[in-house]
Amino acid sequence: MTPTDAVSMPPAAARAYRRLLAAGFRQQSAYLAAAVGGLVANVTFGFLKAAILLATLAAAGGTLGGYDTGRMLAYVWVSQAMLGLINVSGRDVLGERIRTGDIAVDFLRPLDLQLAGLSTHLGTRLFTLLPRGLPTLTIGLLTTGMALPSGPAPYLLGAVSVLLATTLAYLAVYALNMSALWLVEIRGLQVTYMVVASFCCGLYIPVGIFPGWLETLARLTPFPSMLMTPVDVLSGYAVGTDALRLVLAQVAWVVVVGLLGHLLTRAGRRHLEVQGG
Amino acid sequence: MSRTPVVQVSGLTRDFVVRPRGHRLRGRRVRAVHDLSFTVRPGEAVGYIGANGAGKSTTIKMLAGILVPTAGEVRTCGLRPVQDRRALARRIGVVFGQRSQLWWDLPVAESFRILAAIHHLDAAGERARTGELVDRLEMGAYLDTPVRQLSLGQRMRAEVAAALLHSPRLVILDEPTIGLDVLSKQRLREFLIEERREHGTSLMLTTHDMGDVERLCPRVLVIDDGTLAYDGTLSGLSRTVGARRVLVVDLERPTEPLTGIPSTEHLSTQAQGLQQRLAFDPERTTAAAVLAAVSQRSEVRDLAIEEPDIEDVVRRIYAARR
Known part of the structure; x- marks a missing residue:
């Protein structure tokens, strides 16, 4: 089953994945202190990013790559608020479970491993919106302010885009961690992924102000769909058909990366040697 | 209830390749399971x-x-475990x-x-x-x-x-x-x-x-x-492996080691002969016969029978096969 099949799932099966989503949400609520720590870090780096990028804007004469002060601040705070949602670290419990052999327990359930992992992951990540994502955004609005689009459309499309970004970020990390079935030790791979993904998704500076060749290169990867797209849609940087096209690209990446993870799971199950007796 | 065997295994074999650290291509083939067949109803x-x-x-x-x-075949609850x-x-x-x-x-x-x-x-x-x-x-x-x-x-x-x-x-x-x-x-x-x-x-x-x-x-x-x-x-x-049972007797008075009882081996004597341990083969004699022989030499106050230790039985099976 691929994530696209989830749409046509029978109700009893859908209930199982919904339960996993709720379980992820509740499980994450056990780590409230960590979420508050995350909030402090996100806000601190938000101010840092804002200071550097506004100075850059000023040096460039007020606008850069289509960003003015209000848009740039929207980029800063929306991207910081989304940090709790998207996984660009490359690490996931899955890689650890393969390394220790606990993956056996997951394979002994009548579930699609990828979809079960995604459900749990979405649950945990959506929880972080409450103590981390929304407060970051609120603090940004109250302190530096930001330009926001008017009318409901960008917000609705933005919400869809955020969900797609969270899903895509997980599916990519899932596929990466599945390689542990062959490699067992994947820490080097995870660090490389973190460096490439966090830069190319537009976490440090907007993809729109990359040098031309680098922007072209980055836009050939799924990474901008993990962060830049929802930020651009929510901040009103991309509107109308532009915004719609970006979201459709997200959908395409979800299908492609999801299919890759699905194929790796199928091949990996034949290869699986449960570690640790 | 269905009469399909819950487990049916025939000729089941599994090899692992053990690679020394740093040698991803060179490896030694180790056979963990070899031509195993059994059925569980x-x-x-x-x-x-x-x-x-x-x-x-x-x-x-x-x-x-x-x-x-x-290699080999496995059916669990009638299903192919990997495919199903x-x-x-x-x-x-x-x-x-x-x-x-x-x-x-x-x-x-x-x-x-x-x-x-x-x-x-x-x-x-x-x-x-x-x-x-x-x-x-x-x-x-x-x-x-x-x-x-x-x-x-x-x-x-x-x-x-x-x-x-x-x-x-x-x-x-x-x-x-x-x-x-x-x-x-x-x-x-x-x-x-x-x-x-x-x-x-x-x-x-x-x-x-x-x-x-x-x-x-x-x-x-x-x-x-x-x-x-x-x-x-x-x-x-x-x-199968001729595992022996052990009779432990507590005696009324200190007694000389109880050697020479038919089909029985004297294992040990404790407390100046007040407690003695005797091993016997249940195929060749009975606990009752051993006890009767002991009673002729000394009065028995209490007794216990130790069943064969299964780890010991497994060790014996292994030894017999080598």
Whole structure:
């Protein structure tokens, strides 16, 4: 089953994945202190990013790559608020479970491993919106302010885009961690992924102000769909058909990366040697 | 109940390639399981025993569909374990003594609710089955406690309940009593006996604890170096290897070592001859005959009979095959 099949799932099966989503949400609520720590870090780096990028804007004469002060601040705070949602670290419990052999327990359930992992992951990540994502955004609005689009459309499309970004970020990390079935030790791979993904998704500076060749290169990867797209849609940087096209690209990446993870799971199950007796 | 065997294995073989560190291409082929064949019928309880590295876990993993055989055939509950993984997962329950299937940060009851949804139990079925398991395994007091706060004994009971929640036809237990105290082991064994009586559940058990096998498994499979070394009853196993029973007698007065009793070997003398241990072969003499011979020499105050230690029996089987 691929994530696209989830749409046509029978109700009893859908209930199982919904339960996993709720379980992820509740499980994450056990780590409230960590979420508050995350909030402090996100806000601190938000101010840092804002200071550097506004100075850059000023040096460039007020606008850069289509960003003015209000848009740039929207980029800063929306991207910081989304940090709790998207996984660009490359690490996931899955890689650890393969390394220790606990993956056996997951394979002994009548579930699609990828979809079960995604459900749990979405649950945990959506929880972080409450103590981390929304407060970051609120603090940004109250302190530096930001330009926001008017009318409901960008917000609705933005919400869809955020969900797609969270899903895509997980599916990519899932596929990466599945390689542990062959490699067992994947820490080097995870660090490389973190460096490439966090830069190319537009976490440090907007993809729109990359040098031309680098922007072209980055836009050939799924990474901008993990962060830049929802930020651009929510901040009103991309509107109308532009915004719609970006979201459709997200959908395409979800299908492609999801299919890759699905194929790796199928091949990996034949290869699986449960570690640790 | 269907008469299809719950486990049918023929010519099952599994090789591993062991690679020395830093040599990804060069490797040595090691045969963990070799040409294994056996059948487990519905309702049977089978103890699967052998030394570390004999191939027990490798077999279990192939039965459960999480390891692909190198050669041979496996059918578990009539299904092909690897190809039919998800259908099989609805018919078997597996407990790995060293791995958890519960949600670490959530209350025990929540794990049961998630598993009930995973196994598509309806509300009434979920209530009835959860209630039954909670009662029998005495889990009521800690249902709302997060799993990470449970003692090992409490967690193992919850693990077993989690594996049995969907009333599987076959339960595979891999070292279920590892690390448990005597009372916890006892409670778990009693539960498994009841569960089999009520639901006709088949059981396959790997263990180092011979008490588990003695209490739970009328049939024993011994695996040695990846091949089947014995298939039969536990008492038959002791007979096969000529395992001896030991008669321990407490005597009224200090007595000379009780040597020279027919078909009996004097093992030791304690407390100036007040307690003596005599080994005898149950095929050649009886406890009563040995006792009668002892009584002629000294008055017996108390006695005990030690049954053969199964680890010793397994060692003997191994020795006899080499």
